[in-house]
Amino acid sequence: MASPETSALVCELARSFYELGWASGTGGGICIREGDRVVMAPSGVQKERMRPEQMFTMALDGSVLERPEDPGLRPSECSSLFLAAIKHRDAGAVIHSHSIHALMATLLFDSEFCVSHLEMIKGIEGMSFGDRLVVPIIDNTARECDLAESLEAAIVAYPRANAVLVRRHGVYVWGRDWIHAKTQAECYDYLFRAAVEMRRMGIPTCVPGGISDASLSPRRSDAPDHP
Numbered sequence: 043m044a045s046p047e048t049s050a051l052v053c054e055l056a057r058s059f060y061e062l063g064w065a066s067g068t069g070g071g072i073c074i075r076e077g078d079r080v081v082m083a084p085s086g087v088q089k090e091r092m093r094p095e096q097m098f099t100m101a102l103d104g105s106v107l108e109r110p111e112d113p114g115l116r117p118s119e120c121s122s123l124f125l126a127a128i129k130h131r132d133a134g135a136v137i138h139s140h141s142i143h144a145l146m147a148t149l150l151f152d153s154e155f156c157v158s159h160l161e162m163i164k165g166i167e168g169m170s171f172g173d174r175l176v177v178p179i180i181d182n183t184a185r186e187c188d189l190a191e192s193l194e195a196a197i198v199a200y201p202r203a204n205a206v207l208v209r210r211h212g213v214y215v216w217g218r219d220w221i222h223a224k225t226q227a228e229c230y231d232y233l234f235r236a237a238v239e240m241r242r243m244g245i246p247t248c249v250p251g252g253i254s255d256a257s258l259s260p261r262r263s264d265a266p267d268h269p
């Protein structure tokens with residue numbers, strides 16, 4: 043049986059993600075793993091009003107071990123996606139965000155989101171300031187569960203990434219435990235927002251040559267024209 047603390051924590055985190063705009067309109071979600079079982083929210087509920095007794099507990103193979111008393115509740119649409127990150131990366135928690143920053147980032151890049159030379163990159167596991175941070179972008183599907191195959195393929199193809207963006211949709215981020223997953227998701231969201239703003243101002247987001255590269259400067263079209 044999943045601990046009541048973990049179920050309460052899923053609800054508490056979902057509330058804070060709702061406040062950040064990551065989980066409005068019942069979208070987004072989070073799961074937390076406890077050994078060989080995973081606590082997940084139900085599908086289609088208001089993320090800021092969930093209660094611990096509404097949580098599902100699932101085995102790593104996706105079978106339901108414990109379900110809430112309310113027969114109207116179904117497991118999260120994200121279940122198979124959460125379980126893919128757990129299976130391939132031994133994740134302890136997975137966060138799915140519908141953040142507007144993640145969504146906009148998927149519209150500005152083709153198959154890979156890329157940034158370099160931003161302090162917050164150091165917050166991403168294994169990365170330093172000058173590294174090129176790449177996050178794969180997969181195309182959205184009509185139903186969330188149909189994303190599982192392409193999400194798994196992206197996880198395998200990008201072993202350094204601990205996030206996958208979904209075009210016109212949002213992002214999946216994972217970590218070794220819920221604290222790590224949360225901090226990774228916060229760093230990614232900041233970087234998605236920074237990249238969108240940089241692109242808006244004509245500043246390159248990814249400059250392999252380094253920050254001394256003159257191309258890093260913003261377009262000076264608004265600069266004063268006098269000597």
Ligand SMILES: [Zn+2]
Binds near residue numbers: 211
């Ligand atoms: Zn979603």
